[in-house]
Amino acid sequence: MKRTRIKTILLSEKALDTVLIKGWVRTRRDSKAFSFIELNDGSCLNNIQVIADDLLKNYEQIKKLSTGSSVCVKGTMHESPGKGQKWEIHAIKIKIIQITPDDFPLQKKRHTDEFLRTISHLRPRTNKYGAAFRIRSKLSFAIHKYFHDLGFTYVHTPIITGSDCEGAGELFQVTTLDINNPPLSDEKSDYQKDFFGKQANLTVSGQLEGELFALALGDIYTFGPTFRSENSNTSRHAAEFWMVEPEMAFCNLDEDMDSAENFIKFLVEFAIKNCDQDLELFAKFVDKNLMNTLETIVSKKFIRLPYTEAVSILKQSGKKFNYDVFFGADLQTEHERFLAEKHFKQPVIIYDYPKTIKPFYMRVNDDEKTVAAMDVIVPRIGEIIGGSQREERLEFLTHRMAETGISKDDYWWYLDSRRYGSVEHSGFGLGFERLIMMVTGITNIRDVIPFPRTPGSIEF
Ligand code: 4AD
Ligand code: MG
Numbered sequence: 001m002k003r004t005r006i007k008t009i010l011l012s013e014k015a016l017d018t019v020l021i022k023g024w025v026r027t028r029r030d031s032k033a034f035s036f037i038e039l040n041d042g043s044c045l046n047n048i049q050v051i052a053d054d055l056l057k058n059y060e061q062i063k064k065l066s067t068g069s070s071v072c073v074k075g076t077m078h079e080s081p082g083k084g085q086k087w088e089i090h091a092i093k094i095k096i097i098q099i100t101p102d103d104f105p106l107q108k109k110r111h112t113d114e115f116l117r118t119i120s121h122l123r124p125r126t127n128k129y130g131a132a133f134r135i136r137s138k139l140s141f142a143i144h145k146y147f148h149d150l151g152f153t154y155v156h157t158p159i160i161t162g163s164d165c166e167g168a169g170e171l172f173q174v175t176t177l178d179i180n181n182p183p184l185s186d187e188k189s190d191y192q193k194d195f196f197g198k199q200a201n202l203t204v205s206g207q208l209e210g211e212l213f214a215l216a217l218g219d220i221y222t223f224g225p226t227f228r229s230e231n232s233n234t235s236r237h238a239a240e241f242w243m244v245e246p247e248m249a250f251c252n253l254d255e256d257m258d259s260a261e262n263f264i265k266f267l268v269e270f271a272i273k274n275c276d277q278d279l280e281l282f283a284k285f286v287d288k289n290l291m292n293t294l295e296t297i298v299s300k301k302f303i304r305l306p307y308t309e310a311v312s313i314l315k316q317s318g319k320k321f322n323y324d325v326f327f328g329a330d331l332q333t334e335h336e337r338f339l340a341e342k343h344f345k346q347p348v349i350i351y352d353y354p355k356t357i358k359p360f361y362m363r364v365n366d367d368e369k370t371v372a373a374m375d376v377i378v379p380r381i382g383e384i385i386g387g388s389q390r391e392e393r394l395e396f397l398t399h400r401m402a403e404t405g406i407s408k409d410d411y412w413w414y415l416d417s418r419r420y421g422s423v424e425h426s427g428f429g430l431g432f433e434r435l436i437m438m439v440t441g442i443t444n445i446r447d448v449i450p451f452p453r454t455p456g457s458i459e460f
């Protein structure tokens with residue numbers, strides 16, 4: 001007999017014939033001749049109540065079922081007299097798969113996120129983390145659906161690369177050399193003897209390779225893991241995170257901002273429509289204002305604000321920031337959050353940043369001081385998207401590369417794309433974990449990725 005998911009049963013309009021369900025005991029309580037088991041199988045937030053009566057031949061064993069135990073139940077569906085649940089199961093047979101010992105860490109009481117991080121292998125069994133990871137899965141699907149329906153091509157850019165897209169040098173090196181005893185050339189490690197014959201690292205962004213494909217296929221996107229060794233132990237940075245990077249040919253900065261805004265709106269709306277029960281948990285227990293925040297994101301047009309205006313708003317705010325603001329300063333999370341949370345109270349797109357704080361590939365504006373960059377900032381998170389129009393003019397690009405110390409020889413292939421049929425093009429990167437944080441109200445990036453990788457932490 002085939003297993004039926006608890007979600008299917010709970011959503012069912014009429015009683016199905018005998019059903020077989022398999023799952024884990026959340027709680028159990030006994031009355032005189034019955035044992036009531038709250039069973040969850042991960043398919044949805046809700047448990048189903050299984051009623052076992054003392055006529056079952058292993059009733060004595062059933063009464064030993066502890067939280068976390070695994071069982072297989074054959075039973076019949078009945079309308080539940082209890083509130084909130086349409087159906088309950090009257091057990092015909094209960095097969096005990098395993099009884100969990102008393103030291104199971106997830107007993108009934110609520111645990112702190114900090115504690116649950118130390119048991120990341122078990123935390124998806126809690127209501128909150130189960131919900132978070134179902135939402136993460138739904139939104140991954142939504143990303144593919146969004147771009148697929150718009151006719152974008154999904155491109156798998158490499159994870160091991162020889163380049164540093166963002167030019168920030170926050171690279172994890174990939175090598176097969178013996179780091180305790182590397183072959184030397186001029187007293188330095190000889191990478192010609194390394195696996196790839198040159199230095200290699202994990203990618204910080206799929207953008208550069210994405211651009212090459214956009215200049216062939218028009219509209220493309222990448223969606224995959226990216227890696228940064230920035231040593232910032234914040235609640236918004238992970239060393240391994242997932243990024244979605246669309247790249248569009250024949251697209252300028254204005255159109256790029258339009259697509260970033262549409263994309264975020266689509267994803268939030270998708271979550272509201274498709275994750276209702278899981279989202280409710282977050283609106284109830286994590287952030288009481290969550291649904292308002294999400295509705296605002298969907299309904300209000302994002303503010304568009306040139307960087308210079310952002311700087312003057314911050315200066316005039318009279319607020320004391322930890323980092324000074326002036327033209328040329330990189331905006332910090334505290335500045336971004338002030339603008340999105342306090343000043344505008346909604347998402348803001350800041351654009352035309354000083355070129356001195358942005359990577360080499362961004363298109364230089366006519367003022368020659370700023371580049372056609374844009375960041376989408378949202379309440380509580382700060383930056384969620386970073387993007388730009390790319391420098392398509394060969395002379396400008398080579399000039400910027402020289403200015404920022406990027407070798408023309410190493411990036412010959414990127415320069416080729418500006419030699420042959422170069423066109424205006426733009427794109428952006430959305431930090432997937434930050435999206436999940438925004439949608440759920442979870443405030444620490446470590447709690448939206450199954451097994452977080454952060455400085456000093458690689459358990460599991
Ligand atoms: O602004 P970033 O660095 O932009 C790029 O990498 C471009 N190549 C994207 C592009 O134009 N195709 O990163 C993009 C986004 C950020 O806005 C942020 O949401 C997320 O990636 N991000 C991180 N998320 C978690 N942990 C980190 N360490 C992150 N660094 C960036
Ligand atoms: Mg950025």
